[in-house]
Amino acid sequence: MTTKKLRYGLIGAGSNAERKHLSNYASLPNVEVVAICDINIESARRLAGKYGIKGVYSNYMEMLNNEELDLVSVCTPNFLHAEISIHALLSSVNVHCEKPLAMNANEAKRIVEARNKSGKKLMVGLNNRFTNEAVFLKRFIDEGHLGDIYHAKAGWKRRSGIPGRGTWFTNKEYSGGGVMIDLGVHYLDLALFLMGNPEPHYITGSTYQNFDQTTTRNRNGYKGDPNGVFNVEDSAIGFIGLENKSTVDFEFSWASNIENDMTYIELLGSKGGASIINGELKIYSEILDTCIDITPKLNSNIKLLNEFEHFVHAILYNEELIPPAEHGVYMMDIIDHFYEASRLQKPVLFDESNKKTLVLS
Ligand SMILES: NC(=O)c1ccc[n+]([C@@H]2O[C@H](COP(=O)([O-])OP(=O)(O)OC[C@H]3O[C@@H](n4cnc5c(N)ncnc54)[C@H](O)[C@@H]3O)[C@@H](O)[C@H]2O)c1
Incomplete structure (x- = not known):
């Protein structure tokens, strides 16, 4: 048992940083929060005052130079994830980078290369893997209770949820x-x-931009700028064929004309099925020639796996990470191919050897 306290720094003190990273790391006994950085120094000062943090910076390189940190969270806008994560890793600091790992697969691969070179740990902030429902279901699947999973549906749809x-x-x-x-x-x-992260074989789908002319579809609490740029999709719908013949369909929207917001995962397996709809896990199977539904009673007060404890433990005891950073690259590669399929309005194949995009004719 080590008594070492990890020296922690936060980079990017925006809306996600305190709620997710700072409040959690500050509560861990083997972490000492020593520094915070935001290009907007007032944002950094506000949180520094609240959490009693001594080192306050507007430049992350200066913070990394001065503070001898063991671990940083990267909570800046996406375009800075690669630059900051690479700089931190090559300064011998472990990195917990917010999702998405990067803007695209090339950037994500460069971050993983920096991790390999540094020998430090890199975790992507995929917090939905750490809900009790997801942790329980993953164990249940890994023990074979669903059999072979041949199809999944994934969705997150909002009515008015543009994040500014x-x-x-x-x-x-x-x-x-x-x-x-x-x-x-x-x-x-x-x-x-x-599903066990099978290799992708092909992807198809479309992006849509239907709510860019209004601020009424902003998410509650997120300010918009009516004169700001809006040149990305507000909906994305697609279908993936995986190498093992299983399939996934998905739909995501920041804004759509639906009654209520919803999140869902649905898995179809040869021995059983499962769904997590708006956070509620259900399992569907058959016993004694009878279809049965199971609703696990997970105690929400007891975390089966805590993202922040997990990362700290993995650093202190050199353990494997959930998720490995390679899954961040895998995901960025899928997203790159999805955007390409939407642009071309054709299914796109994943190439085995170097993931070169081949268009189905
Ligand atoms: N996992 C989740 O559930 C979740 C939720 C929300 C956001 N996020 C992710 O977190 C990241 C931040 O999102 P947000 O909603 O907090 O955004 P935000 O705009 O509220 O905060 C970003 C902060 O980064 C600061 N910043 C910009 N450039 C900087 C620099 N060079 N150095 C230091 N600080 C800099 C900004 O001043 C701002 O305070 C994004 O990558 C987003 O995708 C994850």
Whole structure:
């Protein structure tokens, strides 16, 4: 048992940073929060005051130079994930980078190369893998209870959920894409993770941009800029064929004309099925020639697996990560191919050897 405390720093003190990273890392006994950085120094100062953090910076390189950190969270807009993560890794600091790992697969591969060179750990913030429902279901699947999973459905649909029309989220130069890279990355990752991350074979689908002229479809609490850029999709719908013949269909929207927001994963297996709809897990099977439904009673007060404890433990005891950073590259590659299929309006094949895009004629 080590008594070492990891020296932690946060980069990017925006809306996700405190709720997810800072509040969690600050609560761990083997972590000492020593520094915070935001290009907008006032944002950094506000959280520094609240959490008693001594080191306050507007430049992340200066923070990495001065503070001898063991671990940082990267919670900046997507276009900075690669630059900052690579710099931190090559400064011998472990990195917990928010999703998406990068803007595209090439950037994601460069981050993983930096991790390999540094020998440090790199985790992508795919928090939906850490819900009790997902952790339980993954164990249930790995023990063979669903048999072979041959199809999955994944979706996250919002009625009014644009995370700030005209902010960096809706500007491709800073986000890399719209709802697919923002929400799709979570639920497609979860579906494919539960299926065992099979190799993709082909992908097809379309992106849509129907709600770019209004700020009424902004998510509650997210300010929009009516004059800002909106050049990304607000809906993404597609279908993936995997090498093992299983399939996935997906639909994601920041804004759509539906009654209620919803999230869902549905898995069809040869021995059983499962769904997590709006957070509720159900399992469907057959016993004594009778169809049965199972609703596991998961205790929401007890976390089966905590994302932040898991990362700290993996650093201290050199353990394998969930998710391995390679899954971040896998996901970015799928998203790149999806955007290409939508642009071409044709299914696109994944090439085995170097993932070169081949268009089906
Ligand atoms: N896992 C989740 O559930 C979840 C939820 C929301 C956002 N996110 C991800 O978190 C990241 C941040 O999203 P957000 O909603 O907090 O955005 P945000 O715009 O609220 O915050 C980004 C912060 O980064 C700061 N920043 C910009 N450039 C910087 C630089 N060079 N150095 C230091 N700080 C800089 C900004 O000033 C801002 O405070 C995104 O990648 C997003 O996809 C994840």
